[in-house]
Structure formats: structure tokens, C-alpha cells
Amino acid sequence: MTATLPPAAPVPTARWLLEPQVGLCACAPSGRRRKGTYVTRTIDAAAGVVRAALFAEDAAAQPGLLQRLDARVKLVTLLGLLVAVSLVQQIPVLVVAYAATLVLAVLSKLPLGAFVRRVWLAIPLFTGIVVLPATLNLITKGHVVVPLGSWFGHRVGMTAPGLTGAARIVLRVATSVSVAVLLTTTTRWTRLLAALRALLVPRMFVLVLGVAYRYLFHLLGSVTDMYEARRARTVGAEDGRSGRAFVAASAGALFGKSHQLAEEVHQAMVARGYVGDARTLSAFRLRALDVAWIAVAVVAAGALVGLDRGL
């Protein structure tokens, strides 16, 4: 059986601790400066994520069009619009659909620049890499409109059908991501969870999402604390390599720490009666605006698909 720790300091305090440290305290500036290293940048990045999440909460509090809708209505109609967008083939129709998401963003008082950037930053990563090769005549046959040179004696270039296909995919993804961003930035996280619960998403799933969100903040807080603690104990300039070694080592510690915290957060929720139902202060109500919105969404989805078939 382990006993508790012995009373503090039965061992005499080390002599060096009781004497002032000589020579290291060159507190005057030396004129040499260094840009922040990896480690410093990590702290800033952590702070950035918190800021982005707060931006979402701010946007959700604006008195815009989408913010005023019932969360369940919003979730279902936007999902419906996503399906409609995925059925559309014609590029002009997709352009119209994308433009419509921009209009919705403006009506919901979202900063348009940030909204567009958020969507288009995500696209090259996920889509560009997949789509680019498909524009080449090696994969999609057709008339080469953008010749790129020759490769093992074959003429290589982008074909007209390849480019059209790529534009279709990119536009469709952009529109879908925009719709998703519209939903998540105009809805408080707790209301979204409550809406998921109301729509019969399994309790356990909603519970995990709820804890994960709270947990994200703590994790970022821990990262910031750990790096700051390290920075406070780093004498002199930090070099990149030891910074990276620290990152590797601290990831493990962080995992242990955050696991324990997640456990406590969950206990705290259970202690106050949480069994997986997210409830919110304001009750769900279906109002005139919601009904009007449902009508608009149904007509819009029908028009998109109809227009697409008609063209």
C-alpha cells in the first residue's frame, strides 16, 4: 500500500537554493533579437483557434436571418439544400447556388471577407489535389485546351471536359462548405447539439461531441500553459531543434493530462444530472419566420434541381 508523501522538507534545503544566483541576470537589452520560434508560434496558433471559435460564438449572437431560425429547422433545411447541391450538374446553376450562400451570409450579418476566405482556404487542400490530375488528357480524354508539354512522347495538357469536370467539383464543394459554415457559425454550439438530440441522433454521440468541444478549449489552454511555463524557464534564445524535441515529449504529457481532465469534466456534467440530453435556455419554437424559411428552402432546392434538368 502506498502511503501519502512524507511531510515536506525533512531533508535540509539545498544550500544553493538559499544563495542568490550570480552572473546570469543580464537584464539590460543586448540589442540582439530573435524572431519567435516554433514554440512561440505554437502558443500563438493555440490562441488563434480560441479566437476563431469565439468568432463563431460572436457570429451566432448577431441578429441576422439564419440566427433567428430554429436550430432544428436550420439543420434540416440546410441538409436538404446540401443534397440538392450534390445533385446539380450544370456549372451556371452551381454558380447561382454559390452566390445564394453569399447572400445568406450577408443577410446573417457575417463578415463576408472572413466567410469567403474560410471556405476557399479549405478547398485547395481537399479538392485541388484530387481534381487537378483529372483535368489532364491522360485521364480525361478530349480536346486539349491548355497544352503543358510532352511526356514520354505523349502530348500532355488539360482537356475541355477535364476542366469542366474540375470546375463542377470545385464549385460544388465550395457551395457545400459554405452551407456548412453558414450552419455552424450562425448556431450556438449548445443549440446545435440540442437540435441533433431533438432529431434523434443517439445520445452517446451528442455527449461525445459536447465533451469534445469543452475539451478543445482546455487542451488549448494546457498547450499555452505548458509552452509558457517552458518559455519562462528557458534562459537565452530557444533553438528550433530543442523546441521540436519538447513538442514531441510534451505531446505525451498533454495526452495524460487531458485524459484526466476530460474525465473530470464528464464527472462534473454527470454530477449535475447530465445523461446526454443537451438542453438550452430558450425553448424551441416554430415561428412564422421558420415556416417562411422552410417554404423558401423547399422552393430553392426544387428550383436548383429543376433548373439543372431544364438547362
Added chain:
Amino acid sequence: MPSEPLLEVHDLHYAYLGRFPALAGVSLTVEAGEKLALLGANGCGKSTLLKVLDGLLFPDAGTYRAFGAEITETGLEDEQRNRGFRSRIGFIFQNSDAQVFSPTVREEVAFGPLTMGLDAAEVEARVHDTLAMLNIAPLAERAPYQLSGGEKKRVAIASVLAMNPEVLLFDEPTAALDPRTQGWLIELIVELNAAGKTIVLATHDLDTLPLLADRAVVFGEDHRLAATGPPDELLADHDLLLITNLALRRR
């Protein structure tokens, strides 16, 4: 049974991960309306016992009875049981960081009453009153994880008080608070107790002990109880305080 104690644990054993013992044969009763303090050195098992009392950890061996029924993990899976138990007993964690998880202070305080199933108007009223009572109304729209340590503690306390439980478990309530807020919290605990609430708290603060408790139990380093009695008596027993690491040995 008219004279059954409110809470009763018998021969509790608990080890974290089956390897790190935290409780090794603890028996204790809590009577309705009393103020009971748990004393002991760091790591002796106070927080663990409180978590067992709150139905968050379940003993490896031994029994726990609360409000006349045995509390078990499977028993608490019953929704009605769970709701009844959770609304009668509240727990203010040692680490208030863990305890605040909602996007705003207002929602944090509303969380418990909402899970209890109170209607919206009642929840609004309770949130309003608790925020005012704990003097945190100006923080209502802030995110709880952006507050200072002491402010977080108040939010944590508010979030539990809003449920109006009849038993309150405090894990080191006065840690992280400035002296004035400490004084205020001590008064609040005394007042709540006078209003009929049962209080169980873990503390290291021997100075305020006589105010905060009618009775105290002292944990030994072996994760068992070493003594029980009125605070004055325990505090006068210098040998006991020495062997339980609660008093300073002169060097």
C-alpha cells in the same frame, strides 16, 4: 427506519486503475443538517471520498447508502433514480476548471436546473437569483474558461447552488479565493447550513475549521480514518495532527 443517517459509507475501498489506493476501509456517516469536515494530508483520499459520495466513482469494495437507498452504478442508470439523486446532492470540485464547460456563464448556471427538467421561467428566475447572489451578474455573457481562478470558483458554486441540493459537497472551497471572498464563502456555507442544508467539505484550512464544521474526520496516511470528533478537540490533539501531517514539526 426513522434514524437512518442521510449518507452512510461502510468499509469503502477504492484504488485508481486498480493500482493506486486512495481509500482503504473507510466507514463514515453523515447526519442530516450537520457540517462535516474531512481533514488530511495531500493525497490521503479526501477528493476520492467526495466523488464516491457524489456517485461519480463507485467503490471496489464496501457500500454506500444515501437517502435510504444503496447507491450503485447500475442503480443510477435508472433515469428517475439518477435525477432524484443528482438533484439532492451537489458537488463543488477542487478544480473549478473542470467544472465549467458551457459557452457562457449564464448557460453554465442554467445547466443543472435544465437537466433537472425545471420549466423555462423557473430556470430563468433561478439563474438570475444565483448570479445576483454570488455577485457575478456582470459576467453572465462571458465564457467561463476565460475567467480568473476565483471568478471560476464562484461560477462553479453558482452552478451547483442553482439546483438547490439538500447536501453540498465542497472540495477545498476556500482555496484560490482572496481573503474577503473566503470570508464571504464561509458565511454563505454557515447560512446554507442554518437553512437546513447538509455540508461535507474537504479542507486544509485549520484556522477556519471551527466555523466551517461541527464535526471533523481526520484521514491518516494509510487512506483510513484516524480520528473523528469536534474540531476543537481534534485541533487540540497535537500528536494526532503531527502523525496525519496536518501540523508543522519545529525544525
